[in-house]
Amino acid sequence: KSPRELGIMIGVLPTGASNSITDVSGVKVGHTTVLKGDSVRTGVTAILPHSGNIFQQKVPAAVFAGNGFGKLAGSTQLTELGNLETPIILTNTLSVPTAMDAVIDYILALPGNENVQSVNAVVGETNDGYLNDIRGRHVKKEDVLAAIHGASEQRPLEGSVGAGTGTVCFGFKGGIGTASRQLPVHLGGYSIGVLVQTNFGGVLQVNGLQVGKHLGKFEYSNQLLNNVDGSCMIIVATDAPLDSRNLERLAKRAFMGLAKTGGIASNGSGDYVISFSTASQVRIPFRVDTALHSMALVPNDLMSPLFMAAIEATEEAIINSLFAAETMVGKAGRKIEALPVDRILPLLHPDD
Amino acid sequence: KSPRELGIMIGVLPTGASNSITDVSGVKVGHTTVLKGDSVRTGVTAILPHSGNIFQQKVPAAVFAGNGFGKLAGSTQLTELGNLETPIILTNTLSVPTAMDAVIDYILALPGNENVQSVNAVVGETNDGYLNDIRGRHVKKEDVLAAIHGASEQRPLEGSVGAGTGTVCFGFKGGIGTASRQLPVHLGGYSIGVLVQTNFGGVLQVNGLQVGKHLGKFEYSNQLLNNVDGSCMIIVATDAPLDSRNLERLAKRAFMGLAKTGGIASNGSGDYVISFSTASQVRIPFRVDTALHSMALVPNDLMSPLFMAAIEATEEAIINSLFAAETMVGKAGRKIEALPVDRILPLLHPDD
Amino acid sequence: KSPRELGIMIGVLPTGASNSITDVSGVKVGHTTVLKGDSVRTGVTAILPHSGNIFQQKVPAAVFAGNGFGKLAGSTQLTELGNLETPIILTNTLSVPTAMDAVIDYILALPGNENVQSVNAVVGETNDGYLNDIRGRHVKKEDVLAAIHGASEQRPLEGSVGAGTGTVCFGFKGGIGTASRQLPVHLGGYSIGVLVQTNFGGVLQVNGLQVGKHLGKFEYSNQLLNNVDGSCMIIVATDAPLDSRNLERLAKRAFMGLAKTGGIASNGSGDYVISFSTASQVRIPFRVDTALHSMALVPNDLMSPLFMAAIEATEEAIINSLFAAETMVGKAGRKIEALPVDRILPLLHPDD
C-alpha cells in the first residue's frame, strides 16, 4: 500500500489522477531492471517529456544542483540554451557513458534526424555499488533503448525497479518513487509531477514524523557515512508554460522537498533536479523558421503555487519510493531491509 | 520558554552552550529596536564575525540565494573574493542604503583604516511593511552604529527585536531567532551557530508537526500570498576552518533547514544565507605581506556533519524566533498574533 | 574628434545613427558632474530604459560579473526575477548607498507608486579615489536625482563627465564612453547600444593596435597594479525582445569587448555588465492582471549577430571614453594625462 493509502497525507494540495509524474500529460516513463545472479542489481529509467521527436521539438528545461557530487551529463548545454532535446535517462554511476551512447543512437536514428550531428544526452545517476557489482558495468545500450522504447503514460512502477533497483536510502531499500500535484483552477490549474531515484542518507522523516530518530537509524548514529555512495536524482515535469528561469526556480523547490524527508545532501551525494515544461506552445523547434518565437508564460508573481506543489510532490515521491521498495540481497551477500512500515504506522499522528 | 525547554528537540546533534550563534567563539550580535508611536516597528541587527578590525582581518564567507527577491548588498564581491570585510547588518527593505552608509562610516573610522577607499558593506533585509511604516524609512545611521557598537558575545535576544521587530512568519509574529550545534570531537568538534530574521510563509511545521495544517493557517488556505512581503535572512557562523567553496555548500544546507519548517521560498521571498568561518588561521589580511597564504582547511569528505548541523540549527533558529515573538500591533492598527504555543504543545508527539 | 572620425573603424557592423546607447529607442542618459575645489572629481550617470514608470513597467534584464570586486547593488533580485525596475545609476564606490537611497526616493515618489514598499535599486560604481576625495562622499541625493531627471534621449557626453569624472583607464584619463550597432534587417534589424564607465587597467589596444606596448605603459611594465582601484561598468541596451537568459549571454559578450581593448579584469577590478531589453512587448507589469504573459522572443539560434554587435559596441565605447577624456588634475595635485592621440594616429594601420 502506498503511504497515502495508509493515511499519510503529505502536504495540503491535491494529487493528480494517479499521483504520478505521468499525470503531466504526454510524459512517459520506462524502466529496464537488470537483475542477474547474486550481484547484478541495477537498471535504467527513461523519462520522455512528450511522444514526438524530442530533438526536433525541444522542451524548456533547467537543472539545479543541490549537491554536485554526481556525473550528470548534459547539464551545461541544457542550462545555456534552456532546453532539453533528449529523453532523460537515469542509471548507475559507471553506466552514464553507455546511457549517453544509447541516447545518441536513439536520436540519430529517429526519422527526421538524418542530418543531426550534435546531441546533448541528459543522463543522471546514483551509485548502487553497495548491492550491485557496479564495476562490472552491466547496463548495456539495449537496456537503455528498451527503457526508452518501452516508456508509457501509465503510472510507473515504484521501488526496486529500473534505475532504483539497487539503491539504498536512509539505510533502507530505496528506489524509484513518483507523485504529483494538481493545482486548483484559481491557482493556475497546472499539473506538477515528480519522479525520484533515491539513494541518499540523513535522518528520515515521514510527513514530519521522526522515523530515523525513533528507529535509531540515522546519519552518524553509529558510523561515518560512506560519502561516495549517496545521491538523489529528481525529475520535475509540469504542463505549466514556464521558461528555463522559472523552471530552475521550480527545481530548487524540489530540493526543499528532499530536505523535508530528512536528507542532508551529504558531501558524497549527487543531488540534482531536472525540471521541464511540457506545454506545447513553449516547445523549441530544432529548425527556426521565424524571426521571433511567440509564447505565453506564467509570470513570476504566479509561481508560488507551483513551488509549493513541487515541494510536496518531491517529498511524497521520496517517501513513496521507500514504501514501495522491498528488501533486497545483492553483491557479496549484502542485504538491505525494506522500510519497516509496520513499525512506523503506529507512530503516525492520528490527525496527520 | 524556548521550544527546547518545552521538550521540542529538533534534530539529533547537541546544541552549543547557549544554543545561539554566539556559541561560535568571538561572534557578537547587537540589536537596535526602533519602535515609535503607532506605526514604526522596525530595527537593526548586527552580526560581527570577530572583535577585531574586520576590514583588516577579513573572514572567509559565502552567500547562497534560496530565492533572490531581496535587496542583499555586497553579495557579488563577497562571492568573487570569498570573504567578508564588514559586520553583517540586517534591517528592513528600504533601509538597506542607510545601513550600508553606516557600515562605511564604521569601517572608514576604525583605527588603521585611514587610507581605506573601498568598503563592501554586507546588508540583508526583510520587508516589515505590514506592521511598519516602511516608506517612512525610520532607521537612521545612528541606529545601525548603535547595533554594531552594542554587539556582545552574550546570547542575543530573540523575537520582536532588532531587525525582527516588525516581521511576520507563517502568518504569526516572526522575528529574530538563533540556535547552534556542537559537533562531537570525532566529527570535528566544531561549533555552528545560526541567526535568522523570519518573515516568510508556507505551511508551518514544528519539528515535523503539521502546525499550519492543524491550525488551518497556511499558504493558499484562504487567500493568495502577498508575494512582495516575504523573506528570510539566515546567518551561519562556524569556527570550522572552511574556504568559501565549502562555506557556500554549508549555506545551501541552511536553506534546507528553512524547508523543514514548511517554508516554500515563495516568489516574493528574499531567502538568503550568508555563512562565514571565524577560524583565526583562515583570516585574510587586507595587506598581503607574503606570497602565499598558509592555512589548514576541513576537506570535502569531512563536511557532512557540518552540513547536518547547519540544517538542524537553522530549523531550530526559525522555530525559536516564532516561540519568542510576541503579539504586535502596528501600522494602521494591524495586529499579528504570536504563535499560539498553548494550542501546539498538546499536538506534539510524546516522543519527539 | 571621435576614433571613428579619425578613421578608427572598430568591427564590421554598422553603427546606429548617433553611435550611442541612445540609438536604442527610448533609452535616456543623464549626467551630474561633481567637480569642486582641488579634490572633488566625481559624479553620477543615470541610464533609463524607457520614459515611463519603470517600476510599473519593468524591463527584462541580466547581470554578468566579469570580475566581482565591486559594490554593484541590486544584482541578486535582478537575476532571480530577470528584470530591472529602476534606472541604473553609476557613481563612485563609496556613494552607492546615497545613489540607492535617491533611487528609492525617486521610485516611491512616482505617480502610481503610492503603495510601493519594495524597490530594487540597481547601482554600479568604479573607484575614482586616485583623483577624487572619495572618502568625503561628495555625491548627494540631489546629484543622483538631477541625473535621473535630466536624462535625455540625446547622445550623452563622453569622457570626464558624470560617473566618469574622476576615473583612470590603462593609466590614462578614462571616463564615460558610448557606442552602438545597428544590425542589418536580415540579421534582425535590432539596435544594440553600450555605455561604459572606464576605470581599469591592462595593456591598451586600440582596434587591435598595441598602444600600451608601443607607449611602454601597461600593467606590470613598471610597478604592481593597485588592485583596489580598478573597475569597468558596462551597460548594454537593445530593442531586440530578449528574455533574461539571452540577455545574460549578451552581457557576457560585452565582457569580450572589454578584453579586446586589452583589459585584464585584474583582481581589484569590478567589471560588471548589465543588459536590458527595451522592447515594449516584453515589459513586465508590476501588477499582474492575466494568468499568462504573452511575448515573442528572439530564439537562441538568431542570437549570434546580437552577440557580435555587443562585442563591437563595447570595444568601441571603451575606446571612445579614452579619446574623449581630457587631462585632469585632482586630489593631492595628482594629474592623469589624456590618451596621447597624436602619438597613436601615426601607428594605425593604413587599412584599419
Added chain:
Amino acid sequence: KSPRELGIMIGVLPTGASNSITDVSGVKVGHTTVLKGDSVRTGVTAILPHSGNIFQQKVPAAVFAGNGFGKLAGSTQLTELGNLETPIILTNTLSVPTAMDAVIDYILALPGNENVQSVNAVVGETNDGYLNDIRGRHVKKEDVLAAIHGASEQRPLEGSVGAGTGTVCFGFKGGIGTASRQLPVHLGGYSIGVLVQTNFGGVLQVNGLQVGKHLGKFEYSNQLLNNVDGSCMIIVATDAPLDSRNLERLAKRAFMGLAKTGGIASNGSGDYVISFSTASQVRIPFRVDTALHSMALVPNDLMSPLFMAAIEATEEAIINSLFAAETMVGKAGRKIEALPVDRILPLLHPDD
C-alpha cells in the same frame, strides 16, 4: 614556423621554455589522430595534470563556460568539489561517451583503484562534422587509451592532430594549439600553460591585426554561421598553488584571450575553459587521513599577473593552432584551407 618565429609577439610576458602547456612541470599531453579513407578526420587529445594516479591524488580545478553549447562531461562534480580526478580528454561531439567510458576503464584499472566505484570523467569536445563523418563515431576506446598512455611531457604537436584533426576555425583549418607564460620572480615566478582545440568563428585578429577583415572572411560577411558547428575547448594548467575559486577566475581570463583572437562565442559554440593547479602541496588525496588539509595558496591580491598570463597564453595558443594546421580535405570532398600565412605577414605592423 610558429607565429613567434615569424615575429608575431603576442603579449608582454615571456613564454616558458617551450611555449607549451608542458612547460608546467609534470603536465603530459597525448594525441591519437584518427584519419581513415575520405571522410574520417577526427581524434583524441589527452591532458594529464601529473604522472601519478590522478584519482588518488586529485588536483584543484575549475570550469568556466564561456558559452555552454557543448557536451562537456564532468563539470558539475568538478565544480562542487573543486577538483579533477581523471585525465582531461578532448574529442568530437558524438564521441564523448566513448571517451568517458575509456577514462573509467583507465581509472578502474590503475593499481590502487581496485575498490573505486565512482569516477568523474572529464571530457570536452568540439564538432568536427564538417570534415569528419561524425555520425560514424569512429573514435574507439583504444584510441582514447592510446592518447592517455602515449602522453608525454614533450611539447605536443599542434594543428590537425588529435582532437584537432578535423576542426575549422574562423573559416580556416583549426586544430590543437598551445602556448605558455613564465611569470618573473617578483610576480610569483609561476608557469601558466594553455592548450586549445579550435573550432569556432568570428572575425579573426592576429595579435590585433584585422586579418578576417583584410581577407574579407568573417562571420556574416557572406552567409549565416552554422550555429551548431562551433566550439573551443581551452585547458589552462599552472604550477601556482590555487584553490578552485581562483582557478575559476583564471579560467574566465582564458575566455578573454579567445575574445582577443576575434572569437564571438556564437550561439552554437561550446566554449569551455578547464583550469587546474599542479602544485603538489594542494593535491587532494582520495582517502582523507587527517582532519585538516594544510596548504599555502596564492592570495587574491597576487592573482592579476596570473590572469594576464592566462589571457596572453590563450590568445597565442589559438593563433598557434591556426598557423600549424594544414589544408585538409574530408567528408564529401569538402576542403578547408590553411590560414594563408603568406598573405598575413606583409600586413603585420613592423613593430608588433
